[in-house]
Structure formats: C-alpha cells, structure tokens
Amino acid sequence: MRWPPQIARLDHDKQHIAEVMDFLSVTDQFFLNLAMAYCKAAMDAGAMIRAGSIVTAMTRNGNMFGIRVSGLGERWFTAPVNTPQGLFFTGFSQEQANPDMGDSAITETFGIGGAAMIAALA
Numbered sequence: 001m002r003w004p005p006q007i008a009r010l011d012h013d014k015q016h017i018a019e020v021m022d023f024l025s026v027t028d029q030f031f032l033n034l035a036m037a038y039c040k041a042a043m044d045a046g047a048m049i050r051a052g053s054i055v056t057a058m059t060r061n062g063n064m065f066g067i068r069v070s071g072l073g074e075r076w077f078t079a080p081v082n083t084p085q086g087l088f089f090t091g092f093s094q095e096q097a098n099p100d101m102g103d104s105a106i107t108e109t110f111g112i113g114g115a116a117m118i119a120a121l122a
Contacts, residue, residue, distance in 0.1 A: 036103055039110035046070055058109045062101035 004024075007017060024030055047056040049070045057068040066078040081100045088094070107113040 032104060032107075035112065036106050039106045039112070043106060043109055055109060058105040060100045060102065060105060062099045065100065 004021065007020060010017060043056045046054050047068065047070050052070050053072075054070040055067050056070050057066075059066050060081045063081060064078045065081045066076040068074070068076055083094075083097050083099045085094065086097075088096075104113065
C-alpha cells in the first residue's frame with residue numbers, strides 16, 4: 001500500500017499523523033472500505049467488455065438482490081433477497097436476523113469475498 005508513506009509526508013502535526021496511522025493499523029474493518037473501492041473500480045472496467053457475459057456487480061439492499069452483466073448495458077437483473085442462515089450470539093436467534101444487505105458483495109463479484117472463510121469457526 002502506498003498511502004502510509006504519503007500520510008507520513010503530510011505537513012500536519014506529527015502527533016495527529018501518528019494517531020491516524022495507529023487508528024488505520026488497528027481497525028480491521030478499515031481494509032473493507034479500500035477493498036470495496038478497488039473491487040468496484042476493477043469491475044466497472046470489466047463492464048466495458050461488450051462481447052462477454054461477466055458479472056460486474058452484485059448488490060443487495062435488504063429487499064432485492066441484483067446483478068449487472070457486461071455486454072448488457074446498465075440493466076439490472078433482480079430477485080428477492082434472502083435472509084442468511086447462520087450461528088448467533090447467545091440470546092439471539094434466526095427470528096432477529098435481517099434480510100441480506102450491504103455494499104460488500106462487490107468483493108465477492110471481484111472474487112475475494114470468501115477470503116476469511118479459512119479462518120471462520122466451524
């Protein structure tokens with residue numbers, strides 16, 4: 001990553017820069033923001049391929065799940081979203097589960113979304 005050296009070279013208070021770098025280094029979820037932006041940019045480039053059928057976007061909003069496919073323009077193909085089935089913290093159950101939603105599906109579109117599965121509990 002090129003941003004740590006760039007942040008370190010900023011003409012700002014060194015203590016503030018250290019606090020920012022510390023925050024970024026210990027906040028695991030921060031990577032998701034960078035990954036989603038990178039994946040979206042790459043998949044948008046793939047959308048320019050008109051002679052193919054590459055899935056270039058997947059998303060869900062708690063109501064609908066949608067995909068876009070290269071070569072088919074800006075058309076979305078949608079279907080009702082599901083409610084994920086899974087394990088819950090003590091005191092919670094499937095009845096409290098929300099329908100699937102969020103922006104991180106772009107990482108699955110790009111092919112890196114399941115990277116954490118190797119470390120997931122059985």
